[in-house]
Amino acid sequence: MxxxxxxxxxxxxxxxxxxGLSLGxxxxxxxxxxxxxSLSVSGEGSDNIHLKKNNIFIQIFxxxxxxxxxxxxHFRFIFKNNIPLSRGLGSSSATIVGAIVGAYAMSGFKIEKExxxxxxxxxxxHPDNIAPAILGGFVCSIVEENKVYSIKKDIDENLRAIIVIPDAIMNTEQSREALPANLSLSDCVFNLSHSSFLTACFLEKKYELLALASKDKLHQMQRMKNLPELFEVQKFALENKALMSTLSGSGSSFxxxxxxENVNFFIQKMTQKFSNFRIECLEFDNKGFEIC
Incomplete structure (x- = not known):
C-alpha cells in the first residue's frame, strides 16, 4: 500500500x-x-541516521x-519525505497520521477519519496540525474530554500558499519554552477575537480581511526573535499583495x-529580497491523507 x-x-x-490548513x-x-x-528513506532527512535508528513512524505503526x-x-517501509523537517510544516504530524493510517489499513480495519x-x-x-493532515482544507478544532471536534472548509482554487523556508530549524519544544508564562487579559481577548474573526473570514471567504484577522500577541513575536529576519519577511510579504503572512507552526518557515494571479509577482519580489531562503509555491490540499 x-x-x-x-x-x-x-x-x-x-x-x-x-x-491549521493543509498544503499540497x-x-x-x-x-x-x-x-x-526493513526501511529506506529518501528526500528530506535521508542523511539523518536517527530517522533509521529511532524511527517514530515504525514505533507508532x-x-x-x-x-x-x-x-x-515484519514489514518493509519505504519513505519518500517531501516535507522539510523541523520547519513548522507538520512533518511530525504527517509521521503520526501516516503511521496510524498504515496500521489500520494493514490490520484490515475500516479507515474512519474521526x-x-x-x-x-x-x-x-493539540489538533492544529493533525486535523488538517487528516481532513484537508482549513480546519478549526477544539479538544473536549480527549476528543477532537473539527470544522473544515475547503480552500478556494484561486488561492496559493507561498512558503518561505530558512535554513535554520526551530525545535517545537524549545520554541514553546520562549512563550510567556503569564498573559494579560487584554492580550488574551485580542487573540480570542482575532482567532474567531480569522475563522469567520475563511468560512465566509472574506479574504481581504485576513491581514487584520491574522494578527497575534501570544507567540509569534517571541518565536521570531530566534530568527529576526522573519520580521522583515512578514512585513515585506504584506506590502507585496499577501492576503496574510504568519509564522508556520512554531517556525522557522513563514x-x-x-x-x-499574484503568484509570479509575489515570488519575484520575495526571491529578490530573500535570496538566501528557499521559497515554494504550493496549492492547497482539500482531501487530507490518501491511500493509493
Whole structure:
C-alpha cells in the first residue's frame, strides 16, 4: 500500500494550537509485508541516521498494528519525505497520521477519519496540525474530554500558499519554552477575537480581511526573535499583495496566502529580497491523507 500525507501550516497567527490548513506537499510512504523488517528513506532527512535508528513512524505503526491485529509481523517501509523537517510544516504530524493510517489499513480495519483523528491525539496533544493532515482544507478544532471536534472548509482554487523556508530549524519544544508564562487579559481577548474573526473570514471567504484577522500577541513575536529576519519577511510579504503572512507552526518557515494571479509577482519580489531562503509555491490540499 501507499499513503500520501500532506504538509500543514498551523496557528495561522492568533489560532494557537487550534487553527491549521493543509498544503499540497506530501510525504509518501509505501508499506509491504515482508519476511524481515526493513526501511529506506529518501528526500528530506535521508542523511539523518536517527530517522533509521529511532524511527517514530515504525514505533507508532507497530504499537497500533499489534493492538489491532494481535500479531507481530515484519514489514518493509519505504519513505519518500517531501516535507522539510523541523520547519513548522507538520512533518511530525504527517509521521503520526501516516503511521496510524498504515496500521489500520494493514490490520484490515475500516479507515474512519474521526477515529484516526482521535487516535492521533494520543501522540500529538493539540489538533492544529493533525486535523488538517487528516481532513484537508482549513480546519478549526477544539479538544473536549480527549476528543477532537473539527470544522473544515475547503480552500478556494484561486488561492496559493507561498512558503518561505530558512535554513535554520526551530525545535517545537524549545520554541514553546520562549512563550510567556503569564498573559494579560487584554492580550488574551485580542487573540480570542482575532482567532474567531480569522475563522469567520475563511468560512465566509472574506479574504481581504485576513491581514487584520491574522494578527497575534501570544507567540509569534517571541518565536521570531530566534530568527529576526522573519520580521522583515512578514512585513515585506504584506506590502507585496499577501492576503496574510504568519509564522508556520512554531517556525522557522513563514506562510503567506496570495491570489493565484499574484503568484509570479509575489515570488519575484520575495526571491529578490530573500535570496538566501528557499521559497515554494504550493496549492492547497482539500482531501487530507490518501491511500493509493
Amino acid at each position: 501507499k499513503i500520501l500525507v500532506p504538509a500543514t501550516s498551523a496557528n495561522l497567527g492568533p489560532g494557537f494550537d487550534c487553527l 506537499l506530501f510525504n509518501e510512504i509505501e508499506i509491504y509485508k515482508s519476511n524481515v523488517s 507497530n504499537e497500533i498494528y499489534q493492538k489491532l491485529s494481535g500479531q507481530k509481523n 477515529k484516526i483523528l482521535n487516535e492521533a491525539l494520543n501522540y500529538e496533544t 506562510f503567506s496566502l496570495v491570489y493565484k
